[in-house]
Amino acid sequence: MKTPLLAALALLLTALPAHALPAAGVQAEAREMFAKIVSYPSVAGTPAVGQLTDYLAGEFRKAGFAPADIEIVNADGHPGLIVTLRGKSKKPPILFLSHMDVVDAKREQWTSDPYTLTERDGALYGRGTVDNKYGLLTQAQAFIRLKREGFVPDRDLILAFSGDEEVDGISARALAQRLKGAAYALNSDAGGGSHGKDGSTSYAIQAGEKTYASFELTTRNPGGHSSRPRPDNAVYELARVLTRLETYRFPAHWNPVIVQGLQAQLPSLQGPMKEAVSAFIAAPSQQTADAIAAIDPAAFPELRTTCVATMLRGGIVENALANDATATVNCRILPGETVAETRATLARVAADEKLEIKPLGNPLESPLSDLPLEVRAALAKQLPPGTRITPYIEAGATDGLYFRSAGVPTVGVGPLIETEGGNYNYHGIDERVPLSEFNAGLDHYYRLAKALAGGK
CATH class of the missing domain: 3.40.630.10 (Zn peptidases)
Incomplete structure (x- = not known):
């Protein structure tokens, strides 16, 4: 890069x-x-x-x-x-x-x-x-x-x-x-x-x-009456997928632009965060990048691609099992990484062969x-x-x-x-x-x- x-x-x-x-x-x-x-x-x-x-x-x-x-x-x-x-x-x-x-x-x-x-x-x-x-x-x-x-x-x-x-x-x-x-x-x-x-x-x-890209993640099953719960509940399956995504952290990537951008922000930082960012600037690595995320996972999103669930829908009535459940996941993808690579990562982390992953719109890589x-x-x-x-x-x-x-x-x-x-x-x-x-x-x-x- x-x-x-x-x-x-x-x-x-x-x-x-x-x-x-x-x-x-x-x-x-x-x-x-x-x-x-x-x-x-x-x-x-x-x-x-x-x-x-x-x-x-x-x-x-x-x-x-x-x-x-x-x-x-x-x-x-x-x-x-x-x-x-x-x-x-x-x-x-x-x-x-x-x-x-x-x-x-x-x-x-x-x-x-x-x-x-x-x-x-x-x-x-x-x-x-x-x-x-x-x-x-x-x-x-x-x-x-x-x-x-x-x-x-x-x-x-x-x-x-x-x-x-x-x-x-x-x-x-x-x-x-x-x-x-x-x-x-x-x-x-x-x-x-x-x-x-x-x-x-x-x-x-x-x-x-970052490239803006959203995906719909959908689980499906035959559904049925709520008085007879099934083990393959679409809502629960989607919930398990989202829990896996919640705990996943994309690997950090960096280049001179990112490192110098962090250096410019250094004077405004204090305490452990300033120490962690200083360590990353001195020796960029996954370890020093993860040390920043350990202090505040939301800090410095320019270090890595991020994906987060933003919308949910599923079921049509309260007394019927949902035939499908869908989550919208919004991703902000670092330059140098592709939409296809990000989709593949979502599929791998979800670990559900039946899960459908559909990109929304026509995301442009920048x-x-x-x-x-x-x-x-x-x-x-x-x-x-x-x-x-x-x-x-x-x-x-x-x-x-x-x-x-x-x-x-x-x-x-x-x-x-x-x-x-x-x-x-x-x-x-x-x-x-x-x-x-x-x-x-x-x-x-x-x-x-x-x-x-x-x-x-």
Whole structure:
């Protein structure tokens, strides 16, 4: 699993001085646009996603983009948006990824209306303020500013905004297939920085993410009346299978990205966990990885594939033996391991020859992405002095997995530098972004685009 470029990902970089905050006019315009973006309750599958798509397309037209460079994509009813800033050459384009949809929010649970951007206690509150409408805003604003300035990049720069990242990823799959000839993609929905309590700054780049795959495990028998129990009860057989899966731990796997990602987290650890992680970093092995899991089995899921039962169904009435019983098992599979291998492991651990194991949907395997050297250099120039930059593997999933699966190297380079210990409530009640961090990240993609695509 190791490659020279992946090893290069693990280097710790010293950044050059950062640029000043964006001008007041830029901040004001961004704040106004952010309020509008947040006002759309753009839960995947609702009309608001299409309305937000139309609004954004209109803003790009106002900025001077030609109609031919603004395309609204319909992916089985899920909108997507492609916007192209035309370049001077036919070099493969650079993609900028964000998603327009959010998880739902209930007004009665929030202190203020989740779909009205509200400033309170030095923060901006609203659904999606962090996930992912701030990334959406900063990428959209970067393209609008560059177009107004007459900036012509040395290659095409392309925005690709999806509309159902929080659910099925149908629009992202379609966008990835349309744009699979790109040089690489910069994903706003992953990565980002952290200001430590000790005054240090670190920046994490998402270099990969686990494959999302669910399986249905089903046991069957003839059933019968509940007054005459059978020894081959489908419910009990499934329960025994799940008990075996519960106690199974997939073997640990590691590479330079994982080791350096753990090293970046080391300063925030304490006590036995810090000792265990330090021992693993010094000498990675199954033994040192298992020592981490012995302290907290849920800690550092990037070390191994995980599978867990999430749903159960079986039987139709209370006085009849179930003819079948089914469990849904959700797996998060490490890059470098396959869906087929994971299914085979489930079958082996279940130890039930009659058990049926069916994959759900069409899970995509997502490889690790090498970090383009120019991206690393551009980040180093615009982050605060002394910033430590490290790669990591995401335990969850983003639109990046569809682009990686389509052959487009994708790295998560989010615009926020958060405060260690801060409460941002991603997906939760009263989601918010501190106003100071909102302003500080507005130039993130504007600077990256200029640094990566030259032009004039």
